[in-house]
Amino acid sequence: MEISAHCAASIDALLEREAVEAALATLAPLFEFDGARERSALFVVSSNAGSATAMRFWADAVRTGVALASPELFPWCLANAPCGAIARRFGITGPNFTCLGEANALTGALQAAADELAAARVDVALIVAFEFADTVHGRAELLGLRLGGAGPARCLHLDPAMIESAGLSLRSAISGLGKLLIAHDPA
């Protein structure tokens, strides 16, 4: 499959909402394409979206009592909140997927994106792999890919099989794939 744009970032943020807000500037070039937003699909892939906020929300609820739990935090307990926020920021009104898992989830998202494009249900597919901070890793890691939406001159070829190594964590896949893409497309 052909990658027409990509981006990567490492983000110092503990909760999903902060990480997504900090990532928007990095993601912006991915969304600079001609074409209808309703003909664009957005995929967010993560192994832990929602986990940090769910833990914070419940810890706060236990501390304050359930009647005073934070209503602002709750929507970010849902793993699909990052995908919804990115769609809102960039006006993507086509299909909106949140796929959970490790590197296999990224492979699955790439295949699903290819299905959407092949069936001509969309013209552009945007894939954002987003690993949020957890108790082991203090930073969020991000990799964004765009399939379609640009001429072939800048396209890079990606074989999903190369990230399908058994047992590979999504964090490792983000790091490895990011380096690979930068090495092949220093611009």
Next chain:
Amino acid sequence: MSEPAVRVVITGAGAITPLGLSAAASWQRLMAGDSAVHEWPDLLAAGYRCARAGRIEGFEAEPLRRGRALAIAAAEQAVESAGIGLPPERTGVFIGSTLGESEAFERAAEGADIDVAGFGVASFGEGLRARFGLRGASQSLATACAAGNYAVGAALAALRAGRIDVALAGGAEPFSRLSMVGFSRSRAMAADACRPFDEQRSGMLLGEGAAMFVLERADDALRRGAVPLAEVVALGLSCDAHHPTAPRPDGSGMRAAMQRALDAAGIAPAQVDWVNAHGTGTRASDAAEALALRDLFGAVVPRVSGSKGALGHALGAAAAIELAMCLEGLRAQLVPPTAGHDRADPDAGVACTQVATPARLRWVMNNAFAFGGLNSALLLRAWEA
């Protein structure tokens, strides 16, 4: 544009719901107009403002793995009813949910030594793969209250692409104290009952459960002598890109998802015989869905029913559970009553079924929407060779 010619059918279904421990048992109580939603003493004692919910009684599971156990139990029913031996390398697993094992997150936040990494939505799929010894494709879709439709749609795509021969697909959601508190604090919970599209509606009430399905290409199913329960024809998706929790008030995003399903199936709105509405019973969501239905279908809206008044809202399992009810309705050629819907909201302008209604059912649309602005509409067709 119509979907490709590869036809995909559901050949097995299983469900564990607050109304019953199988799809058939749940259907019987749904048709009788029962509701499984009631007040729970343990929630009252814990200080919950809203202590009413639809919880499953008579289903025992290790609390930290209740979601996975529900998914497995529903899948076992589905596999048995399909009468199929699952090919390990060629069976895909597609599961939708919201939070995963909420209890694990709650206990960890309370200080228990639990690594929550093993309790997310993906753990449901891993459990299913382990239970049936499967090594084919797997997708875990965390698309909140629309997740069941998404999972079945992903299975449909993988079968059509030829990546797998059989799919286990559906949704699971264990009861979640975290969600009870979250929705209550978001002022989305009903004071007494969930009343879809009713003029007195005041919000949703939570449920739990699971429904799983066996899907195959129609040719493969017929070759092995299976009798399809229904054909899965198209999934229409859209995103409101509007608000973290509220739908677009004009219903345009919901309408777009329904329209895309119709376009993909190559049928006109007038061909739809029954819409199983998302129908959460909240003022905003039902109003938007009603607008979307009236805008899409015009003066003649098909029969509309909703089951969250009877089942509660099972979040990531809701669409799958309601799909199981759609299959029962197709089989019986009956549209179920809408528990809690006594008097249609004149502003919404959509009247739901109030009694079990015999009908010639060929095309059925299963709507499911979610926080984040996600909209989905799954189109089923009664099986016709």
